[in-house]
Amino acid sequence: MVRYLEVVSQPMDVVRSSLPNADLLELEGIDQTEKGIVLRVQSKETPRCPACSSSEVTYHSTYVRHLRDLPWQGRPVQIQLKARRFRCRNRQCKRKIFAESSLGVVTRKARATNRFAQSLRMIGYVLGGRPASRLLERLGMKASRDTILRRVQKPSAPETETKVRVLGVDDWAWRKHQKYGTMLMDLEQRHVIDLLPVRSATSFADWLRQHPGVQIIARDRCGLYAEGGRKGAPSAVQVTDRYHLMTNLSEAVEHTLQELQIEARAALAQEASPKSCKRLTLVEARYHRCRQARYERYMAVMELGQQGYTQLQIAEKVSVGAETVARWLHAPGFPERCIRSDRRRDPARVLQDEERGLQPALTRTHFSSARVTALLLTPPRELSVTQLRYRDSFLRFCPTAYNVRRLALQFRAMLRWRRSVRLSEWIEKAVGSKFSFLAQFGRTLRRDLRAVELAMTAPWSNGPLEGHINRLKMIKRQMYGRAGFALLKARVLPLSA
Numbered sequence: 001m002v003r004y005l006e007v008v009s010q011p012m013d014v015v016r017s018s019l020p021n022a023d024l025l026e027l028e029g030i031d032q033t034e035k036g037i038v039l040r041v042q043s044k045e046t047p048r049c050p051a052c053s054s055s056e057v058t059y060h061s062t063y064v065r066h067l068r069d070l071p072w073q074g075r076p077v078q079i080q081l082k083a084r085r086f087r088c089r090n091r092q093c094k095r096k097i098f099a100e101s102s103l104g105v106v107t108r109k110a111r112a113t114n115r116f117a118q119s120l121r122m123i124g125y126v127l128g129g130r131p132a133s134r135l136l137e138r139l140g141m142k143a144s145r146d147t148i149l150r151r152v153q154k155p156s157a158p159e160t161e162t163k164v165r166v167l168g169v170d171d172w173a174w175r176k177h178q179k180y181g182t183m184l185m186d187l188e189q190r191h192v193i194d195l196l197p198v199r200s201a202t203s204f205a206d207w208l209r210q211h212p213g214v215q216i217i218a219r220d221r222c223g224l225y226a227e228g229g230r231k232g233a234p235s236a237v238q239v240t241d242r243y244h245l246m247t248n249l250s251e252a253v254e255h256t257l258q259e260l261q262i263e264a265r266a267a268l269a270q271e272a273s274p275k276s277c278k279r280l281t282l283v284e285a286r287y288h289r290c291r292q293a294r295y296e297r298y299m300a301v302m303e304l305g306q307q308g309y310t311q312l313q314i315a316e317k318v319s320v321g322a323e324t325v326a327r328w329l330h331a332p333g334f335p336e337r338c339i340r341s342d343r344r345r346d347p348a349r350v351l352q353d354e355e356r357g358l359q360p361a362l363t364r365t366h367f368s369s370a371r372v373t374a375l376l377l378t379p380p381r382e383l384s385v386t387q388l389r390y391r392d393s394f395l396r397f398c399p400t401a402y403n404v405r406r407l408a409l410q411f412r413a414m415l416r417w418r419r420s421v422r423l424s425e426w427i428e429k430a431v432g433s434k435f436s437f438l439a440q441f442g443r444t445l446r447r448d449l450r451a452v453e454l455a456m457t458a459p460w461s462n463g464p465l466e467g468h469i470n471r472l473k474m475i476k477r478q479m480y481g482r483a484g485f486a487l488l489k490a491r492v493l494p495l496s497a
């Protein structure tokens, strides 16, 4: 007998325990309908007047609320909640009639349980409107994308504002080179705290005034945030962000290497004897033919331009794209074609080898500056054999790069080991060097010296913030750029319950 009871009561217990708030609700029955499963449920709370919290109440009436709940095995579930109304018998109380509260299960006037609404919001937050709508339909929680997006954007209950002590600030692009916004992050708690639709010193300063208590601001080296920080939180210490320092350094190194490569190729071409230039290789001859034809087109464009034709007319006459016409008309001189290919052998080198009676050597004279930069800035023990070979063949081709590498590694070591003692010395060395881009980098460091020194010694970096900016880009692209600011912000800020 006992055994039989156990078997029968178990499934009902399981159903009871799966109700949104098992302590508050009592299960009356289960129905299976075409649309799904219906759970008939009633509150077992002792009624209390919400105004005077008196329990002296009498029954008034009953009404039924139909609430969507989480599905069972992909089948939709509806909760039919029988809610009662009561009269308050306290004479002093202004409230005459009140309905049972169903705190924790559903909010007032809602047509779905809280846990259903939260799941909808969470899935919408992660996936965005339309993909979430598709997934939810398969799960048995059909909802339109508008409903989902409305849920995602719905402001959550105001949290007790935690004070930010260490603030990271950086910009993100609405549209590159055109329009930027600002992202703010709590670097201690490691979460995004706000998103501003614009990038300006005033908006950042205003934000800081509204959120006092910021002690450290980690920013890039763009002057806007520095100025905003000085205005909005004059007492805060500003730290240049290590991530940007490293990025700026690699950019400077990359440009320097580009310059050095061009110089090295020019030197090589000069070495090749001018006599041999009479016998052009096929490749060289084709190159010259193409260049000549391009030069003639360029001259025709310039002539028509001086005669006062519009850019479109010139484009039609010379059969050149309108954009090219515009570029040529504004160029200071005949723009030589850039060699894009990394693998093409330098004609000068081939000629030189032929003259010496050698087989044309397969030495490279074009290297990807970005790749070489990355290899030069990485400690050798972390490089693979192929990478080392690539790096060494570059250094053989362009030995001046050894000096660039030494400078860059010294800077990197200062960042790595958090030592700023030799910073000024390094800056002087860079500024005095013959590498114009590194010198420029050194000069900008000198202008912002205090913040750069702190960047080396302080533990704060905007690396996590950059990660969130990448996430923002992904969200923006997922929504094909149609996301308004409110929705973008809702999906970038952390989801609160």
Ligand SMILES: [Zn+2]
Pocket: 049, 050, 051, 052, 053, 054, 088, 089, 090, 093, 094, 095
């Ligand atoms: Zn009352």
